[in-house]
Amino acid sequence: MKQTAESIIIANGRVDIETTTGAISAIHLEEPRTEFVREPSGAGLLRIAAPLEHYQSHFLETGTHGKPKITRDGDGITLRYDSLESNEGSFPIQVEIRLRPSDDGLVISAQVHNGWTEPIPQVIFPQLMDLEAVAGTDGTRLQLGRHRAMPFQELVMEPDDVPWLDRWLTHYFPYAAPEFNMKWLDYGDHNRGLTLFSRNTRHVTQGLFMQRVDRFTERLHLRWLHYPFIDPGGTWESGDYVLLLHPGDWYAGAKAYQSFATEHYPYNAPQRIREALGVRSVWSAVRNAPPNFPITALPEYAEEIADPELGITELILWHWWLKNGYPIFFDTRLGTEEEFRTALQQCREIGVPIVLFVSHHILRDTDETDPDWKHLNAGMQPVSNNWTYGRDFLPIFRLPFSGTHAMIEGSALSAGWRETGLKSYEDALALGGRGICFDVFQSWPDPDFNPARDGRPDEEGEKLLEFAENARELIHAANPDGTFSGEHVSDVNVPVLDYTWEWYSSRQRRDSAPFRYVFPHYRLNANVNEHPRGALIGFMEGALLNLIPGQMHSYRLRDYPDLVHMVKRVAALRRQFLHYFTEGQYRFREGLTVNGGEGRIYTRGDGILVIAINPSDTAADIRISVDPGVWGGEYPTGTLTAYDLDGQEIEHASGGKAAFERSMHLEPDTLRIFEFTRE
Numbered sequence: 001m002k003q004t005a006e007s008i009i010i011a012n013g014r015v016d017i018e019t020t021t022g023a024i025s026a027i028h029l030e031e032p033r034t035e036f037v038r039e040p041s042g043a044g045l046l047r048i049a050a051p052l053e054h055y056q057s058h059f060l061e062t063g064t065h066g067k068p069k070i071t072r073d074g075d076g077i078t079l080r081y082d083s084l085e086s087n088e089g090s091f092p093i094q095v096e097i098r099l100r101p102s103d104d105g106l107v108i109s110a111q112v113h114n115g116w117t118e119p120i121p122q123v124i125f126p127q128l129m130d131l132e133a134v135a136g137t138d139g140t141r142l143q144l145g146r147h148r149a150m151p152f153q154e155l156v157m158e159p160d161d162v163p164w165l166d167r168w169l170t171h172y173f174p175y176a177a178p179e180f181n182m183k184w185l186d187y188g189d190h191n192r193g194l195t196l197f198s199r200n201t202r203h204v205t206q207g208l209f210m211q212r213v214d215r216f217t218e219r220l221h222l223r224w225l226h227y228p229f230i231d232p233g234g235t236w237e238s239g240d241y242v243l244l245l246h247p248g249d250w251y252a253g254a255k256a257y258q259s260f261a262t263e264h265y266p267y268n269a270p271q272r273i274r275e276a277l278g279v280r281s282v283w284s285a286v287r288n289a290p291p292n293f294p295i296t297a298l299p300e301y302a303e304e305i306a307d308p309e310l311g312i313t314e315l316i317l318w319h320w321w322l323k324n325g326y327p328i329f330f331d332t333r334l335g336t337e338e339e340f341r342t343a344l345q346q347c348r349e350i351g352v353p354i355v356l357f358v359s360h361h362i363l364r365d366t367d368e369t370d371p372d373w374k375h376l377n378a379g380m381q382p383v384s385n386n387w388t389y390g391r392d393f394l395p396i397f398r399l400p401f402s403g404t405h406a407m408i409e410g411s412a413l414s415a416g417w418r419e420t421g422l423k424s425y426e427d428a429l430a431l432g433g434r435g436i437c438f439d440v441f442q443s444w445p446d447p448d449f450n451p452a453r454d455g456r457p458d459e460e461g462e463k464l465l466e467f468a469e470n471a472r473e474l475i476h477a478a479n480p481d482g483t484f485s486g487e488h489v490s491d492v493n494v495p496v497l498d499y500t501w502e503w504y505s506s507r508q509r510r511d512s513a514p515f516r517y518v519f520p521h522y523r524l525n526a527n528v529n530e531h532p533r534g535a536l537i538g539f540m541e542g543a544l545l546n547l548i549p550g551q552m553h554s555y556r557l558r559d560y561p562d563l564v565h566m567v568k569r570v571a572a573l574r575r576q577f578l579h580y581f582t583e584g585q586y587r588f589r590e591g592l593t594v595n596g597g598e599g600r601i602y603t604r605g606d607g608i609l610v611i612a613i614n615p616s617d618t619a620a621d622i623r624i625s626v627d628p629g630v631w632g633g634e635y636p637t638g639t640l641t642a643y644d645l646d647g648q649e650i651e652h653a654s655g656g657k658a659a660f661e662r663s664m665h666l667e668p669d670t671l672r673i674f675e676f677t678r679e
Helices: 164-169 251-264 271-275 295-304 337-350 415-431 460-478 506-518 533-541 561-576 578-582
Strands: 005-010 013-018 024-029 047-049 059-061 069-073 076-081 084-086 089-091 093-101 106-114 122-132 141-144 147-149 170-174 184-188 192-198 206-214 217-226 235-237 241-247 278-283 312-318 354-358 362-364 407-409 435-438 483-486 525-528 544-547 592-595 598-604 607-614 620-626 638-643 649-656 660-666 670-678
Touching (some): 024 192, 184 217, 251 506, 278 525, 415 435, 415 460, 460 483, 506 533, 592 598
Parallel strands (some): 278 312, 278 544, 312 354
Antiparallel strands (some): 106 235, 170 206, 592 620, 607 670
């Protein structure tokens, strides 16, 4: 039977919709000429989980289980499915899918009305099926906010492999986890891309499912999963998704999302956080071991970072409490509560704010934990989050002989959990804390089924945002420039989280390039141990350095003069070029080519800043080239100035073009900065 299609023209190409199924039959990029879909399977844009007692994995999919009624709406089309039918029968579930061109790309949205007698637990929309390996198995990538996947290298099975359910061909990225931390993706390679992003600003449970068609075929399914639990008679709206096609690498897709995200997710951190080079973290104690230092020694650590030349704006205190979870109370092994109060006051007098790290998103599996606070799975079971550590345990985690405690996930969908946490914050701030740093600040990847919840199962993220807003009000009432920071950041919580505390070193921050591009002023931390190289790389990345020499041993800075010397040098450089970091655009390597070393590029107005470094143990010959035309810059003439690690001018040339090349010989762990300004 001959298939027909409706074409929708968008910038840089077109999308074809098969009229008999409503499936995408072609995604065509004009230049470079690329067909993202060549062999459509007929599966439509939306799939519904419709569990039956005898068939729990039963599903209904547009196209596969129903044909649409198609209407033209100007340049767009609407697909309507009045019901969906499988071998199990006909189901009165109505689906409407709207597709319309816009200046941003193809805008796609869906509505599902549940006329069935049972709740619908999952909706998958949109589905991008049968995507070609546009750059072969080695070059095709899926770029997420903080992760790059190589699907045709990672989703691999040998012809004779027999794994359970072929799971090696799939991977699931929960939203709000570190990898998929923006509702944005880009599929392609360095020459072309297909970007998809969501304009739905709600923080609800969702995720991205990546699936290879089979072990022999170089095609991929990308499915966006939601868990709305649509009640009988209820209606679910997806919100708008934007699909755009572009030449070049992922930058164009990130720029498109940035225009939406900066309006809806504004960054609200205090100015001192935006400008600072970094923070400092110490552990007064480590689990399952004697304390590192008494609380009376805390001011000594504060004095080490009080020097303004270091650019360190606050000190984060871990493990001042005895146990994770509720109730939160001071660890009296460190001293008395009055000594704690005095130490915090002394740090304030020194001029160093103390931020109190807390961990209560994970709760103790004891009678101390109210059952209403627990995150329960669909089997009404608490979700365990057990771990044991200590500096003298071997192995460090998951010990075979020691169970010092049992932990379970707490839920922000519990009003009691939120109230208990905020009351604990009030008490901590009254002792003299200047801010709070929240452990595991991400919504859990699964819905919460606790009957005591005060929202829908997928809405923990919404309540977590509400909790953060209330926490910030408490902090700012006590300290107008106090901070609320935490582990893990997603696009939706940029407005409430001043910076991150994550277990990432400076070198790992390159994986966050798309997130940094979209939110160039947001402060992602980069942990720096006693080696100066971490400070050098972190400065290049524009990260918030988190000084932790000795990590949990909490070594003193005074014992690492090389680290202190490097920190002071890059702090001075940050102050010297501050407006690029606080007002400019982080471009990663857009328009920048680096050979022999590493580099990053920033722009502000007509200005261009390139930081080239040699993060190695041996001297290196490094060559860089910059082409502003890649991002649309057109600066015919100007002045190029080069600076060394001490901020000293070592080259000054006028009249050159903005596109420039430079070669340099750099000793180990040093840098060269180039600034181009228009005449």
